[in-house]
Amino acid sequence: MANKAVIFDIDDTLIHTSDYSEINYKDTVFAMIEKVTKGRGLPERNIIRGKERLKRILNTNEDYIHGNAIQLLVNEYRMELLVSAMRGNTKAKDWLQRMDPEHIAEIGLEEFKKIKEVKLQRNIGTRDTLEFLLERNFKLGIVTTGTPRHQIEKLKLTGLYDYFKGHILASRDSAEVKPLPVLYNRVLAGMDADPGKSFYVGNRVDVDVLGAHNAGMKSILLVCGKWMGECATSTLLKKNKADLSGFMQELLEDKHLKDVAKYVPDYTIYALKEIMDIREIRNAI
Numbered sequence: 001m002a003n004k005a006v007i008f009d010i011d012d013t014l015i016h017t018s019d020y021s022e023i024n025y026k027d028t029v030f031a032m033i034e035k036v037t038k039g040r041g042l043p044e045r046n047i048i049r050g051k052e053r054l055k056r057i058l059n060t061n062e063d064y065i066h067g068n069a070i071q072l073l074v075n076e077y078r079m080e081l082l083v084s085a086m087r088g089n090t091k092a093k094d095w096l097q098r099m100d101p102e103h104i105a106e107i108g109l110e111e112f113k114k115i116k117e118v119k120l121q122r123n124i125g126t127r128d129t130l131e132f133l134l135e136r137n138f139k140l141g142i143v144t145t146g147t148p149r150h151q152i153e154k155l156k157l158t159g160l161y162d163y164f165k166g167h168i169l170a171s172r173d174s175a176e177v178k179p180l181p182v183l184y185n186r187v188l189a190g191m192d193a194d195p196g197k198s199f200y201v202g203n204r205v206d207v208d209v210l211g212a213h214n215a216g217m218k219s220i221l222l223v224c225g226k227w228m229g230e231c232a233t234s235t236l237l238k239k240n241k242a243d244l245s246g247f248m249q250e251l252l253e254d255k256h257l258k259d260v261a262k263y264v265p266d267y268t269i270y271a272l273k274e275i276m277d278i279r280e281i282r283n284a285i
Contacts, residue, residue, distance in 0.1 A: 002192055002193060002194035002197070003137075003138075003139050003191055003192050003193040003194070003197075004137070004138055004139070004193060004194065004197035004198055004284065005138055005139040005140070005141055005187075005188060005191050005193035005197075005198040005199070006133050006138045006139075006140060006141075006198065006199045006200075006201065006275070006281070007140075007141040007142065007143050007184065007187060007188075007198065007199070007200045007201070007217070008140070008141070008142055008143075008144075008164075008200075008201045008202070009142075009143070009144050009200075009201065009202035009203065009204075009208055010142060010144040010146070010151055010154060010155070010170075011144065011145075011146070011225075012203045012222075012224055012225030012226070013123065013201055013202055013203050013222055013224075013272070014122060014123055014126055014155075014158075014160060014272075015120065015121070015122050015123065015154055015155075015158055015160075016120075016121050016122075016123060016225075017120075017154070017225075018225045018226045020119055020120055020121075021055075022051070023115070023119060024112060024115045024116060024119065025051040025054050025055050026047055026048070026051045027111060027115050028051075028054065028070070028108050028111050028112045028115070029042070029044070029047055029050035029051050029053075029054055029073075029108070030047050031107050031108060031110075031111035032050075032070075032073075032074070032104050032105075032107055032108040032111075033047065033050070035107055035111070036100075036103060036104055036107055037103075037107075038100045038103045039098040039099055039100045039103070040095050040098045040099045041099075041104060041107075042073075042074070042077050042104060043077055043080075043081060043092075043095050043099075044077065050073075053073060053076065054069065054070070054073050057069045057072050057073055057076075070105050070108040070109050070112065071101075071105045073108070074101045074104050074105045074108070075101070078096070078099065078101055081095055081096045081099070082096060116157065117157060120154060120157050120158060121158065122158040122159070122160060123224075123272045124271065124272065124273070125271060125272050125273030126160065126272055127159075127160075128273060128276075129272050129273050129275050129276060130160075130163045132275075132276045133275070133281070134163075136281065136282075136284045136285070137284070137285070138281075138284065139167070139191040139193055140163050140164050140167065141164060141167035141168070141169075141187040141188075141190075141191060141193075142155075142164045142167065142168040142169060142170070142187070143169050143170075143178065143183045143184055143187055143200070143211075144169075144170045145170070145171070145172060145177050145178060145207070146170050146171075146172060147170065147172060148168070148169075148170045148171075150170075151168070151170040152168060152170070155168070166190070167187055167190055167191055169183045169186060169187050171183060177207075178202075178207040178208065178210075178211035179206070179207045179208075179210040179211035179214055180211070180214065181211065181214040181215035181216075184200065184211060184212065184214070184215035184217065185215055188215070188217075195215055195216035195217045196216060196217075198217050198218070199212075199217060199218045199219070199220055199266075199267075199281070200212035200215070200217045200218070200219055200220065201220040201222060201272075201275065202219075202220075202221070202222065203221065203222045203223070203224055203225050203228075204230065205221065205230045205263050205265070206230065206263070208221070209221055209262075209263055209264070209265045210262055210263055213262050214262075218266040218267070218280075219265045219266050219267070220265060220266065220267045220268075220269060220275065220278070221265035221267070221268045221269070222269055222270075222271075222272060223268060223269070223270050224270070
């Protein structure tokens with residue numbers, strides 16, 4: 001007989017990440033400006049601008065190891081100083097001579113790791129919820145967007161990895177990411193789980209709820225994080241903004257009921273531990 005499963009997203013579902021990344025980038029850049037003990041730090045007066053530059057580098061290629069991204073940021077600033085010095089800017093020349101790029105990068109990476117270990121936190125009630133599900137013989141899995149290395153690192157840092165070991169799928173490949181059913185199907189097959197008896201938990205209507213339904217699973221929407229407030233109708237309106245007035249009229253005429261249904265979660269919760277209150281899960285044998 002096929003197993004039943006509960007599969008989770010990571011970011012802002014199992015682990016708080018919305019504010020974490022912004023704080024981490026900002027504090028890392030601040031350390032590279034103010035906490036350097038050898039020579040000059042980064043030639044940046046605006047921490048927010050520096051944070052955005054680091055974020056841009058990481059977003060350009062998430063396969064970067066954080067240390068590589070920090071080193072690239074230092075190199076960008078160094079190259080700008082070099083160009084300015086070659087044009088006769090004596091202040092830039094002096095800064096360049098007193099700058100130790102390797103030391104600055106070391107300070108940045110040290111700060112980044114320290115913040116990550118301290119501030120990356122799992123959602124309230126996560127462990128209790130996972131233990132509750134295991135007691136009811138649910139298999140546990142992960143389907144998430146991101147690079148496998150980074151996502152697994154988050155699980156390990158927050159003590160959640162062992163709950164999902166062997167059933168963690170993460171990708172940024174457009175041919176398989178949510179809301180496509182590819183990763184869902186793959187992790188369900190790996191657990192020999194029946195989609196009709198399984199649930200997916202995420203915090204986004206447009207990818208998590210839709211993706212679960214595309215895979216034949218039931219969806220649980222956790223209302224939290226930066227996507228809080230999104231609903232089926234608002235998601236469809238965004239997707240059809242090119243002809244907004246026409247689409248709104250069609251909605252009023254109930255011409256898109258099947259489309260709307262794809263984005264409507266089977267269950268909506270406001271805290272992860274509320275999963276334990278869902279009768280279909282609580283009464284599972």
